[in-house]
Amino acid sequence: CLVQVPLEKGKTAREILEEQGLWEEYRLKYPYNPMVKFDNSFA
């Protein structure tokens, strides 16, 4: 009755975008506020 799911620590979206030189474009095009997940007024 106890199960463990290993988690992989992979590349982040930011790292992938930075490697492709797209991070600045994406950051400006899709500005992100972490609070939007908990409060729609930030959407």
Place this chain on the structure above:
Amino acid sequence: VGTQSMTNDADLAYFGIISIGTPPQSFKVVFDTGSSNLWVPSIYCSSPACNNHDKFNPSLSSTYRQNGASLRIQYGTGSMIGFLGYDTVTVGGFAVQNQIFGLSTSEAPFMQYMRADGILGLAYPRLSASGATPVFDNMMKQGLVSQDLFSVYLSSNSNSGSVVTFGGIDPNHYSGSITWIPLSSELYWQITVDSVTVNGQVVACNGGCQAIVDTGTSLIVGPQSSISNINQVVGAYSQNGNDMVSCNNIGQMPDVTFHIQGQEFTLPSSAYIRQSYYGCHSGFGNGGSSLWILGDVFIRQYYSIFDRGQNRVGLARAA
């Protein structure tokens, strides 16, 4: 149609493998304590984001049943749209029968760059879009877990070690005693923080504040003035919308301490500074709300136990 806000955090790094259907189809998912729905891409989605991920094909599963209801999940920068179905979901060794889940038909462009295919929410059912029963609620209902709790250990090591444990607490992943903190709201994993100090001085959360322990947020997020204070004290400066620090100064930066339930939860600079292609960033981000989010930056330092049975969070120094 039900809606739920979710993450599109560009710094999320941790994911695990689950499978859905018979025979099983595998997916990488973020185990997200800040949301409650399970969803994965489906073959009915042709967005670039879906095309970059594994997709669930219902017709290949003998145990799949359609629900018919639509699902819309709002991101900060777009949305995931889809529909609901039921199937067997295998998480670790547990086969959760008749689990309701979302199959996306459209996804926001940003998802294209996330490693995970989907999200598995671990917050309370009241938060769930379309009233879909969360995976852990079905684990409890179906008697799959001996204790109604799960725990999360996040390792800084990129290769291995991070783990979600369902049904128990793994003493190998923490040292010292566990501080149990009652929830202040049974919607998210929300607790009360008493204050935040640096070198014994209160720099934020004076008089107390509310914080959500969230594996689906990468940073520690707080109100603008509080985060500005902390970043100023640790020597961060703003550059192109990012809070940067000099990589050479990490060793000289002070500890930041969260006071919770009469205990001190201290973060050394090595924990709250992250290095990227562009340099070193502060792990404290502005959320613009009075609410705080204790994300992966915090959870990496403190093994976190999410106790649905007693509606409390347990924190202990990660080992």
